[in-house]
Amino acid sequence: MIDVLVVDDDFMVARIHRGFVERVDGFRVVGAASTGEEALAAVDRLRPDLVLLDLYLPDMFGLDVVTRMRAAGHDCDILVISAAREADAVRRAVRYGAVNYLLKPFGFDELRTRLEQYANRRDTLRATVVSDQADVDRVLSRVRNPPGAAALPRGLSPESAELVEHALRDAAGTLSAAECAGRVGMSRVSARRYLEHFADTGRAEVTLKYGAAGRPERRYCWRG
Known part of the structure; x- marks a missing residue:
């Protein structure tokens, strides 16, 4: 099972997202937080595999939560769920290692697709034994272009x-x-x-x- 922490300052939205996650096979919600400080404490206590992270939190910007998580030694993955549509927010999320960025509001199918892509990438990385550069290239190709996604032409990231x-x-x-x-x-x-x-x-x-x-x-x- 992939353990998920839901972080959102709106209680009702967090409950909806929790329900979405729990409908996807292989995922379970282990906790929820409504502020950045609560999220940091929950990560430290629950050690989730994946954090569904809103960016607009009452006490700090969501990506600052990621910075403090990494400083504390936590390597859980981040899936940003936010109404932030600014290109800079998306770029920062990518730089901070977010596995995906989903704009609010979204439906169950949109989240399910991204969770399933994440699970496939995670399984690929965990099962891979790297012995040479060819193995590295194959892993990166599968991670960047999961099943069902159109492969990017050379030179496009x-x-x-x-x-x-x-x-x-x-x-x-x-x-x-x-x-x-x-x-x-x-x-x-x-x-x-x-x-x-x-x-x-x-x-x-x-x-x-x-x-x-x-x-x-x-x-x-x-x-x-």
């Missing part, structure tokens, strides 16, 4: 792909490559490569916007 995906999901309408680049903090050319990858794999839809002259502008939206 999972972390940047996640940033672009969040930008598309959050957009009220369509985004151009330049608009997406501005939101996630990368070049227009790089953003275009990720957007075209999502379009090629059926996860984004492309429409053309015609102006007075020149080539039509390609605009993208997430297909869900």
